[in-house]
Amino acid sequence: MSPSKPRVPDGARAPASDPRSPSTQLRQHPERGRHDRATIDAILDAGLVCHVGIAVDGQPLVIPMGYARDGDRLLLHGATTSRLIEALASGAACCLTVTHLDGLVLARSPLHHSMNYRSVMVQGRCHELTDPAEKQAALERIVEQLVPGRGAEVRASTPTEVAATRVVALPLGAASAKLRSGPPIDAARDIDPSLWAGVLPITLAVGNPIPAADLAPNLPAPASATLTQARFPAPPIA
Numbered sequence: 746m747s748p749s750k751p752r753v754p755d756g757a758r759a760p761a762s763d764p765r766s767p768s769t770q771l772r773q774h775p776e777r778g779r780h781d782r783a784t785i786d787a788i789l790d791a792g793l794v795c796h797v798g799i800a801v802d803g804q805p806l807v808i809p810m811g812y813a814r815d816g817d818r819l820l821l822h823g824a825t826t827s828r829l830i831e832a833l834a835s836g837a838a839c840c841l842t843v844t845h846l847d848g849l850v851l852a853r854s855p856l857h858h859s860m861n862y863r864s865v866m867v868q869g870r871c872h873e874l875t876d877p878a879e880k881q882a883a884l885e886r887i888v889e890q891l892v893p894g895r896g897a898e899v900r901a902s903t904p905t906e907v908a909a910t911r912v913v914a915l916p917l918g919a920a921s922a923k924l925r926s927g928p929p930i931d932a933a934r935d936i937d938p939s940l941w942a943g944v945l946p947i948t949l950a951v952g953n954p955i956p957a958a959d960l961a962p963n964l965p966a967p968a969s970a971t972l973t974q975a976r977f978p979a980p981p982i983a
C-alpha cells in the first residue's frame with residue numbers, strides 16, 4: 746500500500762527553514778550550518794535511529810527511536826502504552842536529532858581534536874495519525890526506512906496490530922543541519938610534520954545476514970537484506 750500522504754518529489758519540497766529563526770540559527774560554527782531541505786533530507790534519509798527529547802513532568806527525557814521521513818514530515822511509532830508517544834501525541838514540544846559519525850579527527854593538541862559528522866535537529870510538535878489506513882502506510886514507511894524493500898517481502902500488519910500501535914508525525918518546519926568534514930585544524934604553532942595528525946574514518950557497516958534458527962535450511966537471504974548490505978557496505982581495509 747502506498748502512503749496516504751505521498752512523499753514530496755524532489756524539487757517540490759517545503760521551503761527550507763529560515764536560518765534567521767532564533768530557534769534554528771547556528772551560533773557556534775555557523776559556517777557548518779545548512780538549512781536547505783536537500784541537505785536536511787539527505788541526512789535524515791541516511792539515518793536509522795533518531796533521539797527524541799521531551800519534558801515529562803519537568804524531567805527532560807531523550808529517547809532513541811526508529812523513524813522515517815515521509816516528504817515534509819517525520820513519522821514515529823510506539824506502543825499504545827509508551828509514555829513518549831503519549832506525550833508526543835498530546836502535542837508536547839519536542840526536539841528530534843539524527844547524527845552520523847563520519848570520523849575521529851586527531852589533531853596535535855587535545856583541544857583541536859574533533860569529529861567529522863552530519864547531524865540534523867528538528868524542533869516542533871507532533872500530531873497523531875489516527876486513520877487506520879494512514880497509520881498502516883506510516884508503519885510501512887518506517888520499515889522501508891530501515892530495510893528498503895522489506896515491506897514487499899512480508900505480510901501486511903493486521904488491524905489489531907495497527908490498533909496496538911500509535912503513530913505521530915513531526916513536521917520538518919523548523920529544522921537545521923550541521924556538518925563537519927575534513928582534516929584537523931591545528932594552531933599554526935603546533936604544526937609538526939613528525940607528529941601524526943589526520944582522520945580516522947568511521948562508517949556504519951551491515952554484516953552478513955544471520956538466519957533465524959527456524960528457517961528452512963539453505964534459504965537465501967532476501968533481496969532487502971542484500972540491498973541493505975549494499976547501502977551500508979563494510980569499508981575497505983587499508
Ligand SMILES: Cc1cc2nc3c(=O)[nH]c(=O)nc-3n(C[C@H](O)[C@H](O)[C@H](O)COP(=O)(O)OP(=O)(O)OC[C@H]3O[C@@H](n4cnc5c(N)ncnc54)[C@H](O)[C@@H]3O)c2cc1C
Nearest residue numbers: 794806808809810811812821822823824826827828829830
Ligand atoms: C535503536 C532503538 C530504536 C528504538 N525504536 C523505537 C521505536 O521506534 N518506537 C518505540 O516506541 N520505542 C523504540 N525504542 C525503545 C525506546 O527507546 C523506549 O524504550 C520506548 O519507547 C519506551 O519509552 P517509554 O518512555 O514509554 O519507556 P519507559 O519504560 O516508561 O521508561 C522508563 C525508564 O526506562 C529507561 N529507559 C526507557 N527506554 C530506554 C532506553 N532506550 N535506553 C535506556 N533506558 C531506557 C529510562 O530510565 C526511562 O526513564 C528504541 C530503542 C532503541 C535503542
